[in-house]
Amino acid sequence: MHTPESDSPSPRPLPEGFAPLEPADPAAIGPFALVGRVGAGGMGTVYGALDREGRHVALKVVHPRHAADPVFREQFVREAALLARVDAECAPAFLGADPHAEQPWMATEFVAGRTLSGHVRELGTLGGDRLLSFAAGTAEALSAVHATGIVHRDVKPANVILALAGPRLLDFGIARDTRDETAEAGVFGTPGWIAPERLEGVAADPRSDVFAWGGLVVYAATGHGPFGRGDTATLLARTREAEPDLDGVPEELRSLVARALERDPRGRPSAAEAFAEVLALAGAAAPGQEAARDRLRALLSSAWTGFEAVRGAGPWVAAAGSVALLSGSSAAVAGGGAFTGAASGAASGAASGAASGAASGAASGAASAVGAGTVAGMSKATAALVAVASVTAVASGGWTAGQLYNGEPVWPFGGQESVAERSVEPERIEYRGMSIALPEGWTAEFVEEEFGVFSDPGPYTTEEWLVLYPGGQEACEGVEWSYTEGATGCRHVKVLGPAGIDYGGEGYASMRESGVAGGQYSFNPSGDPRPCPEGVPVHPEDRARIGQWEREDRDAGGETAAYAEGRAVCVAPADAASSDLAYHDQRLWLLDDRETLVVDDYGIEEFDAVLADARWSEAEEEDTQTVEYRGMALELPAEWEVLREERTFFTNDGIELMDDEWIRVGTDPDSSCTFDDWLDCPYVEIAGPGAISADELTEDAPYYPAGGAVLCSPAMGATATPPREEQTLAPIGERMAYYRVWSMPCMTSIEPNTPLNYYEQRYWLLPESQILVVDDYRTEGLAEILADADLPE
Incomplete structure (x- = not known):
């Protein structure tokens, strides 16, 4: 592995999109071990965390200044109570909350993936069965929410995650109980997604959520909302008076979406009706033949492909010290103390309180069960209420477990279903358009590192690859994965992309022509033979067998893989016979069209069936526009806004230099800003x-x-911390440009003595061609666009 020499210990790896914990952050909160920061704002912080079973959790923790506000605490209690009632296929599971801890917290299932707005911006719109699956999943989530007497009030693209298993409706921060008769403090929501009756002061009800759902489907299909883009006043005016723009919505969905966007709420379908209608359009079984939720699962299983984990991808490693906290240490934990006993009488006490409808009943049940102790790092009433998820329990001050634990879901169609009877879909892992069902007990880890010929000064390519391994292996714990290392005792399979193919052969040679297909090279990315894998047969050097690889075409979920099986050279362990060089068996699959290489050094036959059952997303053609500048031609996303201007350039001393053309490319199609206000425009x-x-x-x-x-x-x-600087070379077309990453200061306000923050500036400079490309906004995909540029000879 190519790494700079350093005397400092390697930082703990973080999932994609996470920030490290800060010094003041605890190692654990309640019964959860913290992994990193997902985000922070004025109201509090959201952490990524692990529960005792290793499940990924989103943990929302209230800021101390709000925790001291009784009104805010009451609002937090209401939000937890609402979430505890929701059980939907396409909404994250509510795992628990302690609104009465010193720092109130609430835990939900962590949903990995892009937001709908992010997906449309980066990868384009949805179509065909994927759009029908999206419409069905989001309608199902709303129907489940409405069935429990809740109005979401903030349905919009930024609050929907396109997860690996289906769309997920998030953020119930301003949700409201339909039985709440108190007057609303105002019109909540986001302009362009607020129903017209709400703008006239009518209270939110489920049909106002359906209006926003119709807008979601329009956005997913076309890349714009039903009322286009604009400032707040423009969007509100269009919502009141204009007809929604449905151009680009498929004909089969247009009638339903038009009804959902009716100005009169009485003309809109309910979410349950919309859900049933989309299922019918998708060709799912007719109502009555099987439960609607099962039909949705079947639809998602067959049609929901080609989505990536993105945020949250990669290793989830708990902060140092959290394991002790969660396994019974007496150290203090934010949100409560350490484990001291079990709540044997919790269920009956809390349940009787809930049944009587009195908060005091639940509270007394909790008190009798727990006594003076604390359980699993929770506040005193926490363990007493683990067995029961009820609004009464939340209001009484206890920690509430959600549907994941209580086994009593609420179904939008009136039917009851036993949790034990649900068919468990295997976890699916997405990589480069391939979706594979992970066998039970297996683990997948995404690793990002540099690829290249490390004996050369560079440049190197940074790329993500995937490692898969069966469970029950102590040797897999704490492995610092690298595609160049093969000697670990953890039996695993590597799945690599283009860079792994280009630099995976012996001496970093390409595997494309001389590798798997030609059978001349094993996967051995190193200048010298690597150590032999542990725990596999090692063969002495046999010149008659060298280069004798068996090759054939194999099916990989409908795609043809060039399969090769033979012996790869390695350095034998100390007890091997005579020669230092030896050979081990290696299996390779190369899917050239999909730019995917699979390497198995351990003979894990179970993986053959996994790859044979893989699913592949359709390669979607992205709409692009060609922009030419000084002989350079770039293919940019069609939705990026290109502004070409002629301007006069001056020296720092005010001396006029020349008139010259330059281009600004707006990269956020969701932004309503203009280049007159360029500061807020990426x-x-x-x-x-x-x-x-x-x-x-x-x-x-x-x-x-x-x-x-x-x-x-x-x-x-x-951020207050300067980003890492970098000086190297990177391609613009066939030429190598100076590639620089700089830490740039910026002012947080215009007040005197304001503190400085720092942002990342990167640029590509071709001095001879006199071309400069500058990016201050970490624009995704820009490096790939420049690498594919056309330049004159």
């Missing part, structure tokens, strides 16, 4: 000799068009 700058000369730019310095620190923009993702 964009990429493409410039030429004018900008390069005016800034006196060389490859050894950042690009300072403003001459100093600018005002921080939320889109920059600025």
Whole structure:
């Protein structure tokens, strides 16, 4: 593995999109071990965490200043009580809450994936069966929510995650109980997604959520909302008066979506009706033949493919010390003490309180069960209420377990279903358009690292790959995975992408032509033979067998894989016979069209069936636009906004240099900002000799068009900690450009003595071609776009 030398210990790996825990963060909260920070705001912090079973949890913790506010605590209690009632296939499971802890917390299933808005922005719209699956899943979630007497009130693309197993409706922060007769404090929601009657002061009800659901389907199908884009006043005016724009919505869905977007709520279907209608459109079994939720699962299982985990992908490793906290240590835990006893009488006490409808009954049941002790790091009433999930329990001050534990879900169609009778779908892992069902007990880890010829100075390619391994192996614990290492005693399979194919052969040779298909090279990414894998047969050198690989085509879920099986050279362990060089058996699958390579050094035959049953997403053609500048041609996403301008460039001393053309490319199609207010608009700058000369730019310095620190923009993702700087080379087409990453200061406000934050600036500079590309917003996919550019000979 190619890593710079360092005397400091390696940082704990984090899932994609997570930030490290801060020094003031505890190692555990309630019964959960913290992994990292997912996000933070004025109301509190959301952590990624693990429960005792290793399940991934999103843990919402209230900021101390709000925890001291009785009104805010009451609101938090209501939110937990509402979430505890929801059980839906396409909403995250509620796992528990302790609204009365010193720092109130609430736990839900962690949902990994892109938001709908992020997916549309980065990968395009949904169509065909994937769109029908999306419409069905989100309608099912709303029907389940409405069946429990809840109105969501904030249905929008940013609150839907396209997870590996289906869409998930999130964020019940402003949800409301339909039985709540108190006047609403105002009109809550996001302009463009608020039903028109709400703008006239009518209280939210389930039909206002259905209106927003219709908008979701329009957005998923077309990439824009039903009333387009604009500022708040424009969107509200269109919602009141304009007809929704349904161009691009498939004909089969258009009638249903049009009814959902009726201005008169009485003309809209209920969420349950919309759900049933979409299932019928998708060709699912007719009502009565099987439960609607089973039909949805079948639809998602067959049609929901091609989605990536993204946020949350990678290893989930608990913070140091949290294991002791969760296994019974007496150390203090945020949200309560350590495990001291079991709540033997909890269920009956809390249940009787709930049955009587009195909070005091539940509270007294809790008190009698727990006594003076604390359980599993929770506050005193916590363990007493684990067996019962009820609104009464939440209101009484106890920790409440959700549907994952209580076994008493509420169904939107009136039917009851035993949790034990539910068919358990295997976990599916997505990688490069391939979806595989993970065998029971197996683990998948995503690893991101550099690929290249490490004996050369670079450049190197950073890419993600996947490691899969069966459970029950102590040798798999704590492995620092690298595609160049093969000697671990953990029996595993590697799944690699283009960089693994390009640099996976002996001496970092390509596996494309001389590798699997040609049978000349084993997978051995190293300048020298690697140590032999542990626990597998090792063969002495046999020149008659060298290079004799058996090759054949094999089916991999409908795709043809070039399969090769033979012996790979390795360095024998100390007790091997005579020669230091030896050979071990290796199996390879190369899916050239899919840019995927699978390596098995351990003969794990169970994986053959897994790969044979793989599913593959259809390769979708992304709409693009060609932008030319100084002979360079770029294929940019069609939804990016291109502004080409001629301007006069001056030196820092005010001396006029030249008139020159430059381009700004707005990269956020969801943004309602304009280039007149460019600070809040994520964009990429493409410039030429004018900008390069005016800034006196060389490859050894950042690009300072403003001459100093600018005002921080939320889109920059600025932080108090300077980002890592980098100086290397990266491709623009067939040429290598100077690639630089700089830590740039920005002001958090215009007040005197304001503290500075820092954002990441990266640029690509071709001095001879006089082309400069600058990105201050960490634009996804930009490096790949530039690498595919066309440049003149």
